[in-house]
Amino acid sequence: MLKVFSMNKIRRTEFGIATGIFLLLLFSLLYKSVAYNVFDLQRDYGWKFSRYHQVFDYYKHYLFPLLAHIAIVYFSFVFVHGVVVPRFYEKQRYLLGGLLSFPVLLAMFIVILVSNTWLYGYLFGVYKTVRGVHTHCAKAAFLLTFFYVVVYLIYYAGRYLFLQYAYESLVKKPWYRQSLIDGAVIAGIIGFWVILTRGDNRGFAMMVFCVGIFCGFMYFVAMLRLYPRFLVHRSKKILFQEAIGFWVISFVWMLVVALQARYNGGGMYAAGMVILTLVTGVAILPVAWWIFSARNERASTLQGLRQALTHTETGLDFLRWQINPHFLFNALNTLYGTALQENAAATGQGIQQLGDMMRFMLHDNTLESIPLEKEIAYLQNYIALQRLRTQGTPDIIIDVNIDETLCEHNIAPMLLIPFVENAFKYGISQRNKSRINLSLSCTNDKIYFDVYNSIHVNRSVEIENESMGIGINNVRQRLNLLYPGRHDLNIRETGTEFFVHLTLVVDPAKNDVL
Amino acid sequence: MKLTAIAIDDEQVALSVIRTHAQQVDFLDMQGYFTDPFAALVYLEKAPVDLIFLDIKMPDISGLELMTTLPGGPLVIFTTAYSEHAVQSFELDAVDYLLKPFSEERFLKSCNKARGLLEMMEKSARADAPNYVMVKSGYEQYKILLRDILYLESAGNYISFVTREKKVLSRLSMQEALALLPQALFTRVHRSFIVANEKVTRADRSSLHVGEMVVPIGAAYAEAVSRMLK
Numbered sequence: 001m002l003k004v005f006s007m008n009k010i011r012r013t014e015f016g017i018a019t020g021i022f023l024l025l026l027f028s029l030l031y032k033s034v035a036y037n038v039f040d041l042q043r044d045y046g047w048k049f050s051r052y053h054q055v056f057d058y059y060k061h062y063l064f065p066l067l068a069h070i071a072i073v074y075f076s077f078v079f080v081h082g083v084v085v086p087r088f089y090e091k092q093r094y095l096l097g098g099l100l101s102f103p104v105l106l107a108m109f110i111v112i113l114v115s116n117t118w119l120y121g122y123l124f125g126v127y128k129t130v131r132g133v134h135t136h137c138a139k140a141a142f143l144l145t146f147f148y149v150v151v152y153l154i155y156y157a158g159r160y161l162f163l164q165y166a167y168e169s170l171v172k173k174p175w176y177r178q179s180l181i182d183g184a185v186i187a188g189i190i191g192f193w194v195i196l197t198r199g200d201n202r203g204f205a206m207m208v209f210c211v212g213i214f215c216g217f218m219y220f221v222a223m224l225r226l227y228p229r230f231l232v233h234r235s236k237k238i239l240f241q242e243a244i245g246f247w248v249i250s251f252v253w254m255l256v257v258a259l260q261a262r263y264n265g266g267g268m269y270a271a272g273m274v275i276l277t278l279v280t281g282v283a284i285l286p287v288a289w290w291i292f293s294a295r296n297e298r299a300s301t302l303q304g305l306r307q308a309l310t311h312t313e314t315g316l317d318f319l320r321w322q323i324n325p326h327f328l329f330n331a332l333n334t335l336y337g338t339a340l341q342e343n344a345a346a347t348g349q350g351i352q353q354l355g356d357m358m359r360f361m362l363h364d365n366t367l368e369s370i371p372l373e374k375e376i377a378y379l380q381n382y383i384a385l386q387r388l389r390t391q392g393t394p395d396i397i398i399d400v401n402i403d404e405t406l407c408e409h410n411i412a413p414m415l416l417i418p419f420v421e422n423a424f425k426y427g428i429s430q431r432n433k434s435r436i437n438l439s440l441s442c443t444n445d446k447i448y449f450d451v452y453n454s455i456h457v458n459r460s461v462e463i464e465n466e467s468m469g470i471g472i473n474n475v476r477q478r479l480n481l482l483y484p485g486r487h488d489l490n491i492r493e494t495g496t497e498f499f500v501h502l503t504l505v506v507d508p509a510k511n512d513v514l
Numbered sequence: 515m516k517l518t519a520i521a522i523d524d525e526q527v528a529l530s531v532i533r534t535h536a537q538q539v540d541f542l543d544m545q546g547y548f549t550d551p552f553a554a555l556v557y558l559e560k561a562p563v564d565l566i567f568l569d570i571k572m573p574d575i576s577g578l579e580l581m582t583t584l585p586g587g588p589l590v591i592f593t594t595a596y597s598e599h600a601v602q603s604f605e606l607d608a609v610d611y612l613l614k615p616f617s618e619e620r621f622l623k624s625c626n627k628a629r630g631l632l633e634m635m636e637k638s639a640r641a642d643a644p645n646y647v648m649v650k651s652g653y654e655q656y657k658i659l660l661r662d663i664l665y666l667e668s669a670g671n672y673i674s675f676v677t678r679e680k681k682v683l684s685r686l687s688m689q690e691a692l693a694l695l696p697q698a699l700f701t702r703v704h705r706s707f708i709v710a711n712e713k714v715t716r717a718d719r720s721s722l723h724v725g726e727m728v729v730p731i732g733a734a735y736a737e738a739v740s741r742m743l744k
Contacts, residue, residue: 326595329595329613333525333531337528337534337615340530341527352616352617
């Protein structure tokens with residue numbers, strides 16, 4: 001079964017779309033009363049009334065009934081789809097669900113019935129009795145209610161089949177997300193124009209529909225041709241030329257459509273269409289650019305990470321292939337035993353720590369998450385070995401302050417280590433005074449990590465260069481990917497000093513509580 | 515209390531590491547070091563010990579195989595270079611596993627764990643031992659009467675104590691659970707099951723009926739089961 005999380009997400013999207021359609025419909029209804037003279041509207045919508053000698057009022061006989069109709073359908077959908085179905089039907093509480101859906105259907109029927117008696121008010125001039133009109137409207141309302149129920153059932157069945165069989169496999173595919181966004185943009189554009197002209201002159205609607213298609217076409221051209229090619233040639237001039245070229249071609253085509261429309265409808269539509277085309281053509285390109293660059297950035301980040309990963313993994317696999325781990329650790333153990341026999345305690349300890357580090361690199365390092373204590377153990381081994389190297393140089397001060405109480409979290413491996421490696425790589429000089437300060441502590445849901453080191457002037461040029469950047473950039477990327485919005489990485493650098501501060505928000509420590 | 519122990523490893527140097535570390539552990543009484551596992555078996559027949567340090571990868575027989583044939587059922591600490599996966603699958607049966615090269619602190623930690631287990635076992639085996647066990651589950655302690663327990667089942671890092679009325683889940687290894695219970699009254703019949711001897715109502719070749727539950731018999735534990743049924 002699907003996770004609750006994704007179900008909620010799907011429901012939210014559905015309600016978003018429903019609300020969008022609802023608002024668009026409202027807008028398309030209301031804008032007419034703003035944009036047009038009431039007398040025009042009387043003529044456009046009231047001619048049936050005058051034919052049957054009834055008084056027509058635009059608001060009473062057109063606007064309000066339709067508003068009521070749309071509103072009741074929208075709110076019924078929200079109530080049924082948001083409450084009745086998930087809380088009752090999907091939990092097998094059919095009786096209560098039935099009891100709740102009945103008043104909804106009844107309300108829908110009554111509202112549609114009443115609004116119909118106003119909307120089709122001219123029927124009072126057709127039928128001889130008031131009762132006849134009411135019967136007519138009741139029949140229509142019943143059919144409409146039934147129609148909405150059937151539409152909802154078909155929608156729900158389709159949705160169910162989609163979620164059950166297709167959703168989980170689709171959602172993981174990157175093209176699914178992309179085509180969802182593309183589809184939404186184009187449906188939005190076309191829907192906007194279509195709804196705007198709802199119920200108007202057919203030739204005009206046809207033409208505006210073509211404008212929608214034109215916009216969709218421009219969007220696709222921009223996404224699939226203009227911008228991808230721009231990434232390759234990087235020339236604004238070519239981009240501009242191409243955009244104009246495409247636009248002119250499609251504009252000529254639209255002009256043909258418009259001339260066609262001229263024969264069907266009024267000639268003034270052609271001019272309106274030209275303006276619409278201009279406006280949308282100019283609006284579509286920036287929107288498409290925005291979506292394209294966001295998508296591209298995401299893709300290139302992923303690409304970079306994937307490359308880095310394959311690189312490391314091939315490197316590691318190569319190492320693993322070269323060294324039989326069993327042989328490696330047995331050999332280290334033999335050396336360790338020999339050192340102990342020779343009473344060379346420091347040598348023995350160094351070998352032992354090296355062994356633990358190798359094991360970390362070969363095994364734990366490849367896992368998605370490890371206990372923080374393992375990462376700390378690695379750090380401590382690393383620092384101990386580095387201390388061996390700097391033994392007898394009093395000018396090198398290494399100050400380590402790790403408080404492991406409360407550090408019971410799991411984290412992704414190799415997030416802290418690169419900073420320490422960098423500190424030792426660039427902070428230690430055998431000739432100059434050097435200092436490394438490292439501190440780490442945890443609270444129930446946070447890890448605080450600070451590294452400070454001195455930089456040596458002759459090295460500072462190198463720091464600007466690649467080698468250091470890559471390690472830290474890699475960590476930065478992984479933090480963005482693995483702990484989005486849940487980390488705070490602060491790096492400050494002066495000519496002689498380097499500070500790193502990292503705060504990680506992690507899941508609360510796991511106790512032995514079930 | 516002293517723990518008697520031996521170490522088995524095909525490499526002499528590996529044994530010398532254990533020897534060096536063991537000298538620092540005052541409660542450890544090392545009885546011998548064997549490069550030949552079969553010689554160790556012969557030795558154990560005559561003089562059983564509490565604890566064995568056992569290498570996993572040896573030329574003639576693997577430590578995992580050897581463990582199932584050890585007379586006297588001693589505690590085992592595996593020492594291994596790099597077969598973590600194999601060890602983890604057997605983790606429930608071992609006190610601990612040490613990854614070579616291991617430090618003295620790590621070695622001491624394992625020994626302490628073994629001593630703790632052994633002390634628990636002795637306590638539960640005494641005649642005046644209480645007729646209940648205290649089981650920690652989450653932050654709570656449950657008192658479970660020994661005569662109420664039907665069987666114990668392990669699931670991952672947890673063990674559930676099953677009585678007629680309830681199940682109590684506790685973070686224990688199979689070793690620790692066995693140590694909590696008097697050996698005379700409970701028998702391990704499978705890698706994941708311990709049954710209360712007197713609660714077994716029916717037995718066939720491959721399974722035991724305990725209450726409603728049908729508990730499988732593991733091949734390695736068939737002998738223990740037949741001893742219990744006698």
